[in-house]
Amino acid sequence: MGVTIKDIADACHVSKATVSRYLNSSGYVSQEVAERIAAKIEALNYVPSETARSLSTKNSNVIGVVIPEISNPFFAEIFKGISDVAEGQDMNILFCDTDNQPDKEMKALKMLRTYHVKGMIITPASGGLKDPAYEKQFIDSVKLLNAPIVLLDRGVEFTEWDGVFTDNIKGAYGCTKLLIENGHTQIGTITGNLDLPIGQDRLKGYKNALVDAGLAVDETFIFEGDFSTEKAYQLTKVMMQSEERPTALFSPNNLTTIGILQALIEDSYRIPDDISLVGFDDIELLRTLNVKLSVAQRDPIDMGRQVMKLLLARMVHTGEKKLPQRIIIEPKLIARGSEKMKKHGQ
Amino acid sequence: MGVTIKDIADACHVSKATVSRYLNSSGYVSQEVAERIAAKIEALNYVPSETARSLSTKNSNVIGVVIPEISNPFFAEIFKGISDVAEGQDMNILFCDTDNQPDKEMKALKMLRTYHVKGMIITPASGGLKDPAYEKQFIDSVKLLNAPIVLLDRGVEFTEWDGVFTDNIKGAYGCTKLLIENGHTQIGTITGNLDLPIGQDRLKGYKNALVDAGLAVDETFIFEGDFSTEKAYQLTKVMMQSEERPTALFSPNNLTTIGILQALIEDSYRIPDDISLVGFDDIELLRTLNVKLSVAQRDPIDMGRQVMKLLLARMVHTGEKKLPQRIIIEPKLIARGSEKMKKHGQ
Numbered sequence: 001m002g003v004t005i006k007d008i009a010d011a012c013h014v015s016k017a018t019v020s021r022y023l024n025s026s027g028y029v030s031q032e033v034a035e036r037i038a039a040k041i042e043a044l045n046y047v048p049s050e051t052a053r054s055l056s057t058k059n060s061n062v063i064g065v066v067i068p069e070i071s072n073p074f075f076a077e078i079f080k081g082i083s084d085v086a087e088g089q090d091m092n093i094l095f096c097d098t099d100n101q102p103d104k105e106m107k108a109l110k111m112l113r114t115y116h117v118k119g120m121i122i123t124p125a126s127g128g129l130k131d132p133a134y135e136k137q138f139i140d141s142v143k144l145l146n147a148p149i150v151l152l153d154r155g156v157e158f159t160e161w162d163g164v165f166t167d168n169i170k171g172a173y174g175c176t177k178l179l180i181e182n183g184h185t186q187i188g189t190i191t192g193n194l195d196l197p198i199g200q201d202r203l204k205g206y207k208n209a210l211v212d213a214g215l216a217v218d219e220t221f222i223f224e225g226d227f228s229t230e231k232a233y234q235l236t237k238v239m240m241q242s243e244e245r246p247t248a249l250f251s252p253n254n255l256t257t258i259g260i261l262q263a264l265i266e267d268s269y270r271i272p273d274d275i276s277l278v279g280f281d282d283i284e285l286l287r288t289l290n291v292k293l294s295v296a297q298r299d300p301i302d303m304g305r306q307v308m309k310l311l312l313a314r315m316v317h318t319g320e321k322k323l324p325q326r327i328i329i330e331p332k333l334i335a336r337g338s339e340k341m342k343k344h345g346q
Numbered sequence: 347m348g349v350t351i352k353d354i355a356d357a358c359h360v361s362k363a364t365v366s367r368y369l370n371s372s373g374y375v376s377q378e379v380a381e382r383i384a385a386k387i388e389a390l391n392y393v394p395s396e397t398a399r400s401l402s403t404k405n406s407n408v409i410g411v412v413i414p415e416i417s418n419p420f421f422a423e424i425f426k427g428i429s430d431v432a433e434g435q436d437m438n439i440l441f442c443d444t445d446n447q448p449d450k451e452m453k454a455l456k457m458l459r460t461y462h463v464k465g466m467i468i469t470p471a472s473g474g475l476k477d478p479a480y481e482k483q484f485i486d487s488v489k490l491l492n493a494p495i496v497l498l499d500r501g502v503e504f505t506e507w508d509g510v511f512t513d514n515i516k517g518a519y520g521c522t523k524l525l526i527e528n529g530h531t532q533i534g535t536i537t538g539n540l541d542l543p544i545g546q547d548r549l550k551g552y553k554n555a556l557v558d559a560g561l562a563v564d565e566t567f568i569f570e571g572d573f574s575t576e577k578a579y580q581l582t583k584v585m586m587q588s589e590e591r592p593t594a595l596f597s598p599n600n601l602t603t604i605g606i607l608q609a610l611i612e613d614s615y616r617i618p619d620d621i622s623l624v625g626f627d628d629i630e631l632l633r634t635l636n637v638k639l640s641v642a643q644r645d646p647i648d649m650g651r652q653v654m655k656l657l658l659a660r661m662v663h664t665g666e667k668k669l670p671q672r673i674i675i676e677p678k679l680i681a682r683g684s685e686k687m688k689k690h691g692q
Contacts, residue, residue, distance in 0.1 A: 062440070062461075070429065071647075076422040083416065083443045087450065092457050094408070095441040097429045104433065111438050115408075229634070258634060265636050285631050288575070288604060290611050301417075 081304020427650020
């Protein structure tokens with residue numbers, strides 16, 4: 001239906017091969033003929049087929065972005081940052097949401113391979129599945145892409161891929177230390193998914209801070225969550241009804257914080273009067289509405305921009321030896337009052 | 347680097363053309379040879395190149411999704427719904443964020459054309475730009491896609507494309523009527539972008555409700571906004587400082603509501619004690635945290651699922667005559683208390 005190379009060739013009285021050479025810059029075309037072809041392409045509104053071009057040059061203008069959950073505002077904002085930079089460079093994005101499921105991830109990788117993507121940004125669902133077989137399959141599958149890859153927020157062992165990561169131990173350490181400095185000695189946490197290194201590291205940072213301050217790590221104050229709002233809500237309900245409960249909580253991510261807040265608000269508990277709270281990641285809307293939550297803050301839009309810039313840099317240098325580029329983001333501790341110790345035990 | 351058709355052909359002792367016929371189901375291949383090829387494809391982990399296949403069949407497995415702002419939770423949730431359904435059908439998504447800018451939109455359309463997308467879901471940046479030249483260019487450009495299109499939340503005049511829309515007049519009417527029923531007679535609004543039909547319609551619904559109740563439409567209570575948080579914040583500040591101000595506000599979208607709340611909270615105004623508020627669209631996080639805002643509610647994840655289902659249905663029926671399918675969502679009015687009239691004038 002659309003305009004084809006043949007239409008252009010006929011209109012210019014040249015062969016299809018000549019038009020093709022012109023389009024792919026792959027051989028001699030005289031100046032005069034090139035100008036004629038360019039004019040016809042313009043006049044007939046011909047768009048060179050990307051599929052045809054990528055087939056001949058093995059070079060598409062598409063990158064893959066594979067992330068675990070676009071409905072989490074943290075990832076939606078990262079995606080916005082990626083999309084901004086990609087757009088400025090005329091790169092197009094094939095988007096995949098894995099829902100944190102390895103089978104969806106493998107499907108996404110296979111799909112990106114068939115499209116010859118020029119590069120990929122991925123937050124692996126596999127990170128720390130404790131399933132070496134899957135991890136090997138994942139790494140092999142990524143390698144088959146034959147394109148640069150940049151990891152986003154989750155590492156993969158035994159690889160030297162570029163990435164933007166977070167110093168999770170330090171972030172969690174800072175949050176917990178802030179509570180300690182405010183006089184808390186009974187500090188609990190609802191953990192993230194402990195199968196993921198980011199879950200383990202944030203728990204480790206919390207424990208390290210307690211130990212460094214000479215405080216006991218009380219396992220009854222550690223509730224195993226999974227980074228979700230629902231689980232955090234349930235665990236907070238249980239925790240608040242127990243006889244012995246912490247005077248303060250460290251929350252390892254935005255969704256956990258929301259679940260904690262939901263449970264506390266529902267039962268009319270106040271922060272920090274009834275329990276203090278410091279969490280990983282700012283919640284943009286609550287910040288806008290002046291809710292005074294203390295947090296370890298990252299800038300997700302900027303993280304998105306940085307990860308896309310790493311990918312662009314790697315795409316330019318393909319073939320050249322270049323050391324792995326790893327940006328480790330150190331969250332910024334912002335104390336807004338929710339860490340304070342007040343009225344407890346009254 | 348990867349496995350090619352030639353590798354498969356060599357390993358099976360057949361010609362490349364035979365393998366190609368097998369892959370494209372485009373000619374005779376004996377049962378015995380077909381089985382041999384299938385086994386080798388499996389053994390060598392060969393992935394048929396989508397670019398090659400789409401070139402020969404003009405049929406890719408990709409759809410385009412073009413939306414104005416992924417960082418708006420309303421669209422992020424819609425996108426989640428689209429992505430869920432697409433994933434279940436093994437469809438892949440080429441994503442474009444237009445930032446509501448016509449030039450980015452034209453670029454996106456051109457890009458989708460070069461990839462032979464099988465269909466497209468779009469929230470047009472063009473909707474009501476009052477620029478007939480652009481609108482014509484937009485429609486022509488969409489037609490060149492030669493693929494089904496489904497509109498999301500914004501219509502395009504003179505087209506018969508499928509779509510999922512909202513009864514904006516009725517939604518706004520309901521919000522305003524709720525305020526009237528609670529005794530308010532001085533009801534203001536911060537409008538959306540009045541260049542967009544959705545902005546005009548929500549203003550119209552507000553005015554209609556006033557007129558139907560025999561109330562005057564007071565232009566000094568109508569502040570022209572643009573659907574953004576920043577503008578709503580500024581206008582609310584101005585409004586709250588004016589001598590004569592409304593006792594209640596109708597807000598035309600989630601971001602406007604957030605801007606209003608931000609300004610009110612900053613100056614310690616309470617809802618509904620100092621001013622009442624009813625807005626278009628729920629704000630998921632505030633609902634979770636039990637903030638009692640009355641709203642005209644839609645379910646964006648479900649809207650995303652519905653729009654993707656319309657597209658799938660249209661893709662199946664390509665070629666066949668089928669009437670335009672238009673789903674008009676009627677927002678659900680939820681009264682939670684912020685509409686009440688209290689203490690005003692004290």
